[in-house]
Amino acid sequence: MIVYEAIQTSHNERDLQTNPIMIPTIKCKVCDGGELKPASVYKTSKLLAIMGYLLMIPSALILAFLTLIVIVGIVQNNAGGAVFGIGIAIVIGFICLPVFIVGFLLRMKRSVLKCNACGSVVNRE
Numbered sequence: 001m002i003v004y005e006a007i008q009t010s011h012n013e014r015d016l017q018t019n020p021i022m023i024p025t026i027k028c029k030v031c032d033g034g035e036l037k038p039a040s041v042y043k044t045s046k047l048l049a050i051m052g053y054l055l056m057i058p059s060a061l062i063l064a065f066l067t068l069i070v071i072v073g074i075v076q077n078n079a080g081g082a083v084f085g086i087g088i089a090i091v092i093g094f095i096c097l098p099v100f101i102v103g104f105l106l107r108m109k110r111s112v113l114k115c116n117a118c119g120s121v122v123n124r125e
């Protein structure tokens, strides 16, 4: 069994402290001593998630920039230059879009329950 590293946000921790009654305590089945707390972990490993951000952020910026170029090209409506610019924008866009999607998928998180004693991760039902 692969135990993923939990990425618990400070927001979640604050909620647990201010609303302790809201979250029922569930005993850990693995170590029989710890409590399972809500947490979110990356679907992939932490390293792949970081790679996901590195792929997603530049490709998102490039896609935003290309959208701007296409809009400017359409607004200006000067045949030769605009068509050439839009052509290049579409080609680069076709490369950046899959990169963006891969990056997005790599950094997706899932909601789990994590033991505060042994660190076991259980899927949240």
Ligand SMILES: [Zn+2]
Residues within 6 Å of the ligand: 028, 029, 030, 031, 032, 033, 034, 035, 115, 116, 117, 118, 119, 120
């Ligand atoms: Zn445990």
